[in-house]
Amino acid sequence: MKVAVILCAFVSQCLAATTVEMLAADPNMSTLVNLVTKAGLVDALNGGDFTIFAPNNAAFSALPSATLTALGNDVNALANVLKYHVVQGKVPSSAASNELQLTTLNGQKVRFNIYDHNNAVTVQGSQVIALDKVASNGIIHVLNKVMMPPEGDIVDIVAKTSDVSTLLSLVQQAGIANALKGDALTVFAPTNDAFARLPSSVVSKLTNDKNLLTEILEYHVVPHTEYSAGLFNREYLKTIDRHNDRLSIYFDSAGVRLNTNSHVTTADIGTTNGVIHLIDHVLIPARYYLTLAIGRK
Known part of the structure; x- marks a missing residue:
């Protein structure tokens, strides 16, 4: 995968990498990038404006090995989980509020929670450890846990x-x-x-x-x-x-x-x-x- 570098014009405007390219340039996101590639979602994520809630390598390592293996062996299930981490459009942290729900690409909703007393922001319980990584076609928020789509209320x-x-x-x-x-x-x-x-x-x-x-x-x-x-x-x-x-x-x-x-x-x-x-x-x-x-x- 080609990784774009940031190209800055003389007028101080920059042409940034896409969300996928930014993830590919980060060694802490290699597992996510490999899985996105395996699920065949690269072109789709490069083809529109998206907000990606991106689990880092440590988040994937924390999953039970059987869960990770099962996802790796079932492309449809893998795609469903990955789509649960993606929202159409750009959602910066400034637009988030406590209990805000957003519809993901798999059709289910994720919930923002903002805990001011702990200086913590979570999405479906996964803590956001880095906010507002701005790409040319969207925004990346880095998570410390993989979000698994809930199976009911x-x-x-x-x-x-x-x-x-x-x-x-x-x-x-x-x-x-x-x-x-x-x-x-x-x-x-x-x-x-x-x-x-x-x-x-x-x-x-x-x-x-x-x-x-x-x-x-x-x-x-x-x-x-x-x-x-x-x-x-x-x-x-x-x-x-x-x-x-x-x-x-x-x-x-x-x-x-x-x-x-x-x-x-x-x-x-x-x-x-x-x-x-x-x-x-x-x-x-x-x-x-x-x-x-x-x-x-």
């Missing part, structure tokens, strides 16, 4: 995840599945083991009191998108329960902790309407400790 993903089947059944019992189909939500989803840790007396009270069950489940939902890049130590997140009770976020040696003893075991499960984090203990608002006879252990 929060309810869809919970239904497909065997580790949270108890949560799914309780959500259905409480009748709040539709609420979890709203936009820009974060769900801290207790695993089956998390529910199994609850005393049987607590489980009985929850399953026999729909209002209480609803309140506890809604305490696990935050009404905006909080990927891990946006979390910070001693942060307080309001939930959607009727009292707008708050979750306390802490960082400790085990990772991200919520309240007293619940840890995030799997972070940043992307969905079409927000994000899911799996947690290892059920969260209970302090106001219900006496009602449920739970000790603060």
